[in-house]
Amino acid sequence: MLLDQIEKIAEARYRVGQGNQQDVLKAQLQKTRILNELAHHHQLMGSQQAMMGKLLNRAPGVAEIDVEDLTETPLKYTSDELLARVRTQSHEVTGGQEMVRKQSLQVELARKDRYPDFNVQYQWQHTAEQFRDYYMLSFNARIPIYRKRKLDPELTQAVEELNQSRREYESHVQQAYFDVRDQYISADTGSQMLKIYREGLIPQAMVTFRAGLAAYQAGSQDFESLLTSFLDVLNFDQEYWKTLAEHETALARIEQLTGVTIR
Numbered sequence: 001m002l003l004d005q006i007e008k009i010a011e012a013r014y015r016v017g018q019g020n021q022q023d024v025l026k027a028q029l030q031k032t033r034i035l036n037e038l039a040h041h042h043q044l045m046g047s048q049q050a051m052m053g054k055l056l057n058r059a060p061g062v063a064e065i066d067v068e069d070l071t072e073t074p075l076k077y078t079s080d081e082l083l084a085r086v087r088t089q090s091h092e093v094t095g096g097q098e099m100v101r102k103q104s105l106q107v108e109l110a111r112k113d114r115y116p117d118f119n120v121q122y123q124w125q126h127t128a129e130q131f132r133d134y135y136m137l138s139f140n141a142r143i144p145i146y147r148k149r150k151l152d153p154e155l156t157q158a159v160e161e162l163n164q165s166r167r168e169y170e171s172h173v174q175q176a177y178f179d180v181r182d183q184y185i186s187a188d189t190g191s192q193m194l195k196i197y198r199e200g201l202i203p204q205a206m207v208t209f210r211a212g213l214a215a216y217q218a219g220s221q222d223f224e225s226l227l228t229s230f231l232d233v234l235n236f237d238q239e240y241w242k243t244l245a246e247h248e249t250a251l252a253r254i255e256q257l258t259g260v261t262i263r
Helices: 002-015 021-055 079-089 091-112 148-218 223-258
Strands: 117-125 134-142
Touching (some): 002 021, 002 223, 021 223, 079 223
């Protein structure tokens, strides 16, 4: 642990009279804070494990759920490719499509009820050899004259429900488009930030800390500057993992919105 190195050097300088006790106490205080955060983190992990076990309906006493190391998943789709999948593969959108289809059928049936219903029947009967065969052709027509007052409101209601379904469907599509764009920007930006952390900020902060540690040991740098460089390393590392979690969360949401498989 990097802080252990700081504490040991501070104690060594204090023993030979080159440092002061305040530096040692500050190093110990910072170490205690980190240990407290780790304990809180482990408690949170235990709670999440219990919640996942409950969702998976696992019996008490079953081994904890194995959690894989979090790594960056590359996003191989463009924004346009993902948007094209919304209308065809998004479960949230295809459900609206099915509702529009059903309402269209209701309107079609309501319109057909307004037209006359014609029926033609043909019947043949053979009774006995001494009698001639029996043939009958009948024609029926059902004209909805007196049902017009009932059929008009039915058609009007069906058309209104269809229009409402279409409006809701388009609203869901536009919302899905917005969500996909938003999550894509979040994932793409997160990927760029992760590269900056890996290749720039974290290595640079580590080099600065190492140089400061050597300078403090030689007595050419004060303890506060060394502690600041250590906190930079710690904070950049925390920000990296937070950004990585947000990046993977955005990809999971994109999968949900578009139906594509990214992982």
